[in-house]
Amino acid sequence: EPEVTQTPSHQVTQMGQEVILRCVPISNHLYFYWYRQILGQKVEFLVSFYNNEISEKSEIFDDQFSVERPDGSNFTLKIRSTKLEDSAMYFCASDGQGVSEQYFGPGTRLTVT
């Protein structure tokens, strides 16, 4: 069964450093998303991406964040200068069109020290 994959599973970084989280969405999907989940809290939307551009973003997704689809399979989230409060699980998700099932990857645990 096709699935969303993410790497790394755990990333530890120092405050102020740049991190890139990587995702491979399901191959025939068209819409890609990043969400985050602070420990013990609900899943929060960050950004959606369609047709090689951002389609929606939340207030959380400020200038420190960027997304890219560098090739036909990968979808990345970059945090330019990490802060302690960026520590969270980051989930990538994808779906085939605007109103179909959305599938999540296993997540990357980001720890900023």
Next chain:
Amino acid sequence: GENVEQHPSTLSVQEGDSAVIKCTYSDSASNYFPWYKQELGKGPQLIIDIRSNVGEKKDQRIAVTLNKTAKHFSLHITETQPEDSAVYFCAARAKSQGNLIFGKGTKLSVKP
């Protein structure tokens, strides 16, 4: 924007009993309501969903009901088993957006 409320935050049942988790949403334009199960350290796993043109959907031991007028939807798990223990999230999606708005989650514990 959309706001999703979920209750209860924790739910403990005996194996074999039923469990019900309820959500309400605020945006009448929302038309898609999935439920996700999240086990410790893993990503949310889609377990069932319902669209706004349907009032109820069943898949084996799980069912979801939707009341569009009241903006309520609920997850029903029958004959619960210990492996059903997890955090369950409801979510809603409005017509014009692809992103999901999640509830705060319900930690379900099924005691053998």
